[in-house]
Amino acid sequence: xxxxxxxxVIAATFAPHDHRECAHRALDEAAxxxxxxxxxxxxxxxxxxxxxxESHRAMGAYEVLDRLAAEGFGRQPPxxxxxLEFLVTHGLAHRLQRLNAFAACLHPGHDHHPAxxxxxxxxxVAEAAAAPIRDALTAVAAQGGFRVERAxxxxxxxxxxxxxxxVA
Amino acid sequence: xxxxxxxxVIAATFAPHDHRECAHRALDEAAxxxxxxxxxxxxxxxxxxxxxxESHRAMGAYEVLDRLAAEGFGRQPPxxxxxLEFLVTHGLAHRLQRLNAFAACLHPGHDHHPAxxxxxxxxxVAEAAAAPIRDALTAVAAQGGFRVERAxxxxxxxxxxxxxxxVA
DNA sequence: AGCGATGCGTTACTTTATTACAATGCGGTT
DNA sequence: AACCGCATTGTAATAAAGTAACGCATCGCT
Ligand SMILES: [Zn+2]
Ligand SMILES: [Zn+2]
Ligand SMILES: [Zn+2]
Ligand SMILES: [Zn+2]
Numbered sequence: 110x111x112x113x114x115x116x117x118v119i120a121a122t123f124a125p126h127d128h129r130e131c132a133h134r135a136l137d138e139a140a141x142x143x144x145x146x147x148x149x150x151x152x153x154x155x156x157x158x159x160x161x162x163e164s165h166r167a168m169g170a171y172e173v174l175d176r177l178a179a180e181g182f183g184r185q186p187p188x189x190x191x192x193l194e195f196l197v198t199h200g201l202a203h204r205l206q207r208l209n210a211f212a213a214c215l216h217p218g219h220d221h222h223p224a225x226x227x228x229x230x231x232x233x234v235a236e237a238a239a240a241p242i243r244d245a246l247t248a249v250a251a252q253g254g255f256r257v258e259r260a261x262x263x264x265x266x267x268x269x270x271x272x273x274x275x276v277a
Numbered sequence: 278x279x280x281x282x283x284x285x286v287i288a289a290t291f292a293p294h295d296h297r298e299c300a301h302r303a304l305d306e307a308a309x310x311x312x313x314x315x316x317x318x319x320x321x322x323x324x325x326x327x328x329x330x331e332s333h334r335a336m337g338a339y340e341v342l343d344r345l346a347a348e349g350f351g352r353q354p355p356x357x358x359x360x361l362e363f364l365v366t367h368g369l370a371h372r373l374q375r376l377n378a379f380a381a382c383l384h385p386g387h388d389h390h391p392a393x394x395x396x397x398x399x400x401x402v403a404e405a406a407a408a409p410i411r412d413a414l415t416a417v418a419a420q421g422g423f424r425v426e427r428a429x430x431x432x433x434x435x436x437x438x439x440x441x442x443x444v445a
Numbered sequence: 446a447g448c449g450a451t452g453c454g455t456t457a458c459t460t461t462a463t464t465a466c467a468a469t470g471c472g473g474t475t
Numbered sequence: 476a477a478c479c480g481c482a483t484t485g486t487a488a489t490a491a492a493g494t495a496a497c498g499c500a501t502c503g504c505t
Contacts, residue, residue: 118421153484209461250432263428266423356455
């Protein structure tokens, strides 16, 4: 994906859009990616991803678990945690540290560790290109002799849509 | 503090140093800062800060609580959480989202929200200048119409000291 | 001394996450 | 088919992290 698409991705997340298509495409990409890797998209895993894909919000593990249990899957925490961990490991979902929650990845297959933009008004989460940010972090760290291996970058703020609606 | 001092700060955290002096100075600065603000550095609060200042590691709330309880303070979670929250609010300690833990601020009085560098080998945590990183994040977000209000920037990696000791 | 605000301690509880183990199902081999 | 090994799913039980609610002591002020 070319870099300039990321602007679009952020806007597309927060602005009204055909989300059914949005979710459907993400699910297809996820399935394709797993097939490549020889990993299995079992019913619980698929359903977990679908649940995350219902909105652009992040969901807590127990919120996901309630949904799964209601649909006949197991009702114990490991059921949700395992499915979520699988999705995260395979790059199909992300974990948000600030929220203790998980969000579906909207464009998997591009092995990435993005920066997250969390709107405090509508709670939606967008992924932003982390490269320039990570570069700045890596540079600052390198000056102190520190080698960055993994970075957590999460921003809380206000999205354009909510701002336009007059949210302070 | 001039910006170039930050390099020093990172190195000083991970390299062997006179930590007694290091902690003592941070405590003095903290007390001075609170006096300015008219906030009270009560015994629990002071002791909590001292405990955090014993090392450059981040500590969980319950780890702090155990220490406080052993020294005659209350043994219920709110005791630790309140003291820690007070310190964070007044800029004397930081919360690390990735770790669910708290670390003393080493140079309070400069109202800052730094980036954190966490060494996966020695567990020490250093504060790095967040300005350039935050700028990059703000710019990326702005292109998508998102206004960043608070940023969480935490890096996991290897410090110079551990690298020099041959840790992979 | 009287009074309101702050701080500290407790009990009780919620939310989040992990460990351990049993049962099932699925591929590949014999 | 019968067998094995392994991934997967389910359960119970427990740990770890965080919050709510309330009473009492203490501080700062009038
Ligand atoms: Zn969508
Ligand atoms: Zn919004
Ligand atoms: Zn030190
Ligand atoms: Zn180290």
